[in-house]
Amino acid sequence: MTKYQNILVTGGAGFIGTNFVRYVITEHPDVKLTVLDKLTYAGNAENLADLPDDRVTLIVGDINDAQLVDKLMRETDAVVHFAAESHNDNSLTDPSPFMQTNLMGTFTLIEAARRYDVRFHHVSTDEVYGDLPLDETSRNEKFTPLSRYNPSSPYSATKAGSDLLVRAWVRSFGLKATISNTSNNYGPYQHIEKFIPRQITNIMSGIKPKIYGNGRNIRDWIHVTDHVAGIWEILMHGTIGETYLLGANGEQDNLTVLKKILQAMGKPVDDFEFVKDRAGHDLRYAIDATRTQETLNWQPKYLDFDAGLKQTIDWYQQNQAWWEKDKAKIEANYAKNRQ
Numbered sequence: 001m002t003k004y005q006n007i008l009v010t011g012g013a014g015f016i017g018t019n020f021v022r023y024v025i026t027e028h029p030d031v032k033l034t035v036l037d038k039l040t041y042a043g044n045a046e047n048l049a050d051l052p053d054d055r056v057t058l059i060v061g062d063i064n065d066a067q068l069v070d071k072l073m074r075e076t077d078a079v080v081h082f083a084a085e086s087h088n089d090n091s092l093t094d095p096s097p098f099m100q101t102n103l104m105g106t107f108t109l110i111e112a113a114r115r116y117d118v119r120f121h122h123v124s125t126d127e128v129y130g131d132l133p134l135d136e137t138s139r140n141e142k143f144t145p146l147s148r149y150n151p152s153s154p155y156s157a158t159k160a161g162s163d164l165l166v167r168a169w170v171r172s173f174g175l176k177a178t179i180s181n182t183s184n185n186y187g188p189y190q191h192i193e194k195f196i197p198r199q200i201t202n203i204m205s206g207i208k209p210k211i212y213g214n215g216r217n218i219r220d221w222i223h224v225t226d227h228v229a230g231i232w233e234i235l236m237h238g239t240i241g242e243t244y245l246l247g248a249n250g251e252q253d254n255l256t257v258l259k260k261i262l263q264a265m266g267k268p269v270d271d272f273e274f275v276k277d278r279a280g281h282d283l284r285y286a287i288d289a290t291r292t293q294e295t296l297n298w299q300p301k302y303l304d305f306d307a308g309l310k311q312t313i314d315w316y317q318q319n320q321a322w323w324e325k326d327k328a329k330i331e332a333n334y335a336k337n338r339q
């Protein structure tokens with residue numbers, strides 16, 4: 001029997017949350033999930049619509065709604081907390097929802113979790129550690145659970161703040177929490193504002209892909225299925241108070257990723273344009289997941305990035321209705337906010 005039978009998933013209608021819900025429904029038949037999601041521009045109820053309603057319940061609501069959170073917490077054995085404002089570019093245009101959801105929302109949840117002594121897993125990012133240099137001599141440097149917090153953007157600063165709140169609640173109140181910090185995810189259901197799906201859907205829409213700055217910035221890609229499998233393992237077997245790093249040694253610079261997308265979609269590899277760089281643009285992320293792999297039974301399985309990318313391209317091609325209605329608006333926002 002699974003250790004936790006009723007799990008509350010915040011942000012379960014977003015990219016990673018959806019993949020987590022779908023993973024648990026397939027892999028763990030005795031578990032029931034309640035999704036608490038505000039359905040912001042990034043959440044989509046359709047992502048969960050085909051799942052059995054005796055196992056998945058979607059509650060449309062805000063993690064800042066203390067009364068609602070209190071009620072749901074009383075009925076749950078564990079929480080996996082994905083809900084967040086998640087896009088760096090948006091945080092540069094208007095940081096306020098990031099403060100509200102990422103900081104105050106996390107505060108509301110952990111207060112309720114400690115009230116009812118509920119197991120809590122906090123999903124976070126490697127961006128809390130800032131960035132690593134790009135020069136060759138620093139190439140062996142990677143983030144570890146001991147790396148210094150040094151966030152660059154309003155998004156990553158609010159995620160860093162939320163991690164520190166969870167750590168303090170563990171130490172001061174005995175909250176039964178774990179944290180995971182993970183590198184850039186890719187795969188199905190990712191919002192088309194993000195780099196990989198934006199470029200795939202640009203190409204499909206006849207828009208030139210856009211590279212920020214010189215395209216040399218490096219991201220450490222992990223397939224979303226490997227991420228959600230890692231979260232499950234931490235929830236079941238992690239040590240309370242621990243921070244786990246999840247990554248798949250998937251470092252690539254943005255230009256290389258874009259050229260792979262262009263090539264896989266049958267376009268000339270130079271059919272894109274350079275645009276203004278992102279303010280404060282982090283140079284390089286790289287995760288050292290050794291300690292996680294030594295202490296838990298988790299290994300990334302999607303180690304062939306090109307195959308994972310091809311599968312992701314196929315998904316956007318087969319699910320055009322899922323993203324098409326948002327495309328013009330997202331591109332109009334980019335055009336307006338990145339002048």
Ligand code: NAD
Nearest residue numbers: 011013014015016038039040042043062063083084086185
């Ligand atoms: P996403 O933006 O696709 O989804 C976020 C979800 O949270 C949406 O469904 C949205 O409706 C919901 N939400 C937002 N504000 C809410 C609120 N106030 N109350 C309830 N629901 C709310 O994000 P994602 O990429 O799936 O990221 C999920 C989590 O994983 C985030 O905490 C993010 O920081 C973290 N993370 C993401 C990545 C990545 O590469 N995408 C990597 C590491 C960590």
Ligand code: TDX
Nearest residue numbers: 086087088125127184193194195198210211212217254
């Ligand atoms: O059009 C683009 N062109 C471009 O060159 C976009 C949207 C992005 N980029 C660059 C910026 C980054 O170097 O691509 C890289 C990836 O960009 P994003 O998809 O915006 O991701 P990033 O800023 O790296 O953050 C992501 O990973 C960590 C997620 O959005 C975060 O939620 C997660 O915490």
